[in-house]
Amino acid sequence: MFAAYAARFDREQPLNALELGERPEPLAPPNWAVIQVRAASLNHHDIWSLRGVGLAEEQLPMILGCDAAGIDADGNEVVVYPVIGATGHGVGPRERRSLLTEKYQGSFAEQLSVPQWNIVPKPRELSFEEAACLPTAWLTAYRMLFTNAGVRPGDSVLVQGAGGGVATAAVVLGAAAGLRMFVTSRDEAKRKRAVDLGAEAAFESGARLPHRMDAVLETVGAATWSHSVTSLRPGGTLVISGATSGPNPPAAELTRIFFLELKVVGSTMGSKEELTGLLNFCAARNVRPVIDSVLPLSRAREGFARMAGGDLFGKIVFTP
The missing domain is CATH 3.90.180.10 (Medium-chain alcohol dehydrogenases, catalytic domain)
Incomplete structure (x- = not known):
């Protein structure tokens, strides 16, 4: 074959x-x-x-x-x-x-x-x-959002690095679930497409945001880590499932993490039950x-x- x-x-x-x-x-x-x-x-x-x-x-x-x-x-x-x-x-x-x-x-x-x-x-x-x-990138985004981020409809979520499979999945799934989705990207065309998919706004990588986020979804790693930490509200959650730009950020931001009681949650793939939930969610809500x-x-x-x-x-x- x-x-x-x-x-x-x-x-x-x-x-x-x-x-x-x-x-x-x-x-x-x-x-x-x-x-x-x-x-x-x-x-x-x-x-x-x-x-x-x-x-x-x-x-x-x-x-x-x-x-x-x-x-x-x-x-x-x-x-x-x-x-x-x-x-x-x-x-x-x-x-x-x-x-x-x-x-x-x-x-x-x-x-x-x-x-x-x-x-x-x-x-x-x-x-x-x-x-x-769906089984890898979209399942990863589904678990990050609905299992590990601890967000509810109306909450604000930042997705670092619009354009990749996990990032686009998170924008579409989050918008369909009533979350306020924000994205960053170095590419203007990708920022525009993210907004077309349901993001409330898109920004240059590292740009100042209009307000602090309830959660940040991080798959980029070293290049965006500091921005992710500083974008969170006190008590917010950073969910990380990848580090495509490298695993070692120049600063760990430990002081900010403990002083603002931020949560850093690792997330890997998802369960078979979550995949079934994702498939049913996409079918029922006309999400593609x-x-x-x-x-x-x-x-x-x-x-x-x-x-x-x-x-x-x-x-x-x-x-x-």
């Missing part, structure tokens, strides 16, 4: 490690199932895999891709929850949880094998391309993922290059 996979590691030029070509069709051990992939979306995790982060060399070649929507053996339209081993279903009870492509072959292929427990129904209101955007582009899997290198260069707004989706 045709697939996009990591054949080697290249920390400096990760796209040099990406290969497109034939790979063996997957098998289904007991309590596993083979899914016919109809759409799969790209994440920063896939580029980090090409750099060798979270992946051992002896596991190569590794088919990339965490997110997928497709059809199971019974003809049902399904979405794949990408965390394997979270409960022991389909794997050993002591197996540490991992994301697809960290141990098991991923979704950038015509077929994908996962534990049956990891399969959830796809709402008929969502296309395969839309549903494939922001898709930058849909490309055939044969053009995966183009999609990876767009993500690596930051030249995107929303999710990139591959169709086998």
Whole structure:
């Protein structure tokens, strides 16, 4: 079957490690199932895999891709929850949880094998391309907002770095839930698009805001950390789920954090139950993922290059 996979590691030029070509069709051990992939979306995790982060060399070649929507053996339209081993279903009870492509072959292929427990129904209101955007970036945003930020309708939330999958998801989901969403970006076009998606206002990175925020969603890291901390009201919450600009900010802002009793909450992905909630929320509220582009899997290198260069707004989706 045709697939996009990591054949080697290249920390400096990760796209040099990406290969497109034939790979063996997957098998289904007991309590596993083979899914016919109809759409799969790209994440920063896939580029980090090409750099060798979270992946051992002896596991190569590794088919990339965490997110997928497709059809199971019974003809049902399904979405794949990408965390394997979270409960022991389909794997050993002591197996540490991992994301697809960290141990098991991923979704950038015509077929994908996962534990049956990891399969959830796809709402008929969502296309395969839309549903494939949800399990990683959109689920991350859903958990950040509705589980970890502690916000209610009417509260103000700042999203750092408009344009990426998690950031655009947070804006759309937050606006649909009655939150006042604000964003920052260095790119004027991305700021305008964020407002079109439901943000109340968009600002230059690091700009002074009209008022303090109840919560800040942080995925950028070192470049925006100080601005995130200083943008919070006393008692506010900073939720961090990534650090694409680096994990070590120049100042930790510890004095401000303890003096204003700010909360700093780490957030990683989401549960299978939260994915089901996200799918149902999108279907019921007519919320649709922001898709930058849909490309055939044969053009995966183009999609990876767009993500690596930051030249995107929303999710990139591959169709086998």
